[in-house]
Amino acid sequence: MAKLDFWYDFASTYSYLAAMRAEALAKAAGVTLRWRPFLLGPIFKSHGLETSPFNKYPVKGRYSWRDMERLAARQGLPKFLLPVPFPANPLLAARAALVLADAERPEFSRAVYRAEFAEGRDIADRAVIGEVLAALGHDADAVLTKSGDPAIKDKLRAETEEAAKQGIFGAPNFVAEDGELFWGNDRLEQAIEWVRGHR
């Protein structure tokens, strides 16, 4: 079965759009998605960007919120809410996602994105992530405690380094087994075609 790595950051607006539609599209195409959360912040920093380009270039940022509003509506998602301040700190959500089993990660990730961009909640807040976990039937306290383990911190650091090694500079991304990189929610369909051999 064709495989595609889905690299996403919990603070990333376009990763939200991709997360809400990627699994259905991949499944329909017979492609297995591997959900790989990472941190875009350290990668931005290594390129000399101290914050999101949407903050550094406010005219672009304003456009992008409007683009998100339009695209969320087209995808049938609730009204897009911009977190204040933007970007939210994605660290806790990313660690918690890595505590969970591979099969549990997609549903949790979508629920975190929904809390952030459709309900306007602060995903840096342990109580918010705890509620998301509990609503999905997880032992919230156990997952939150484990998310502080050195092994989980190391895992997220290693994944972020791996993302950088693969040439990732933004989010979301889709990476084929041959290393072919597709950046952006707009490239999901093309990435799926690629791994299915239609180039």
Added chain:
Amino acid sequence: MAKLDFWYDFASTYSYLAAMRAEALAKAAGVTLRWRPFLLGPIFKSHGLETSPFNKYPVKGRYSWRDMERLAARQGLPKFLLPVPFPANPLLAARAALVLADAERPEFSRAVYRAEFAEGRDIADRAVIGEVLAALGHDADAVLTKSGDPAIKDKLRAETEEAAKQGIFGAPNFVAEDGELFWGNDRLEQAIEWVRGHR
């Protein structure tokens, strides 16, 4: 008839892709395209960018050349060639485009883009623009001379200021009569749907 302004910069890679497909799509949808060349450089400068983001952020730049290769192939265009140095100076091409009549501008613009990104020629070279003009049956010397007129220089400056006023920060763009801005070759279909009333 629904109208859409197509704002493009002659140095912009993704504007090339849009220019090669925009007219056919618009025509099929019953939408009139107005071709409006402008200069992205002064807009970048006003945002603190001294060169293309693809130069400022080289990892992003490298991805973007690969993306262009893939997209050009998908569009059935010749192998994508990156101008060296990048970006090319678009000033002469933009002025010449404004000398021509509205109806002559699309064909000339596509020919300039082809010379630049499919033939690897330097569009800052008067001889190259002259050949492009002559091949289309224009009086090359007359157009090149006129492109130095103060009225043409002022027109390009005014168009660039108008682009900035409309919230433009990149290229290409599609702007509806109600002011709705769509940035990027990827948004062409959505822009066409917008002006046709499907939102």
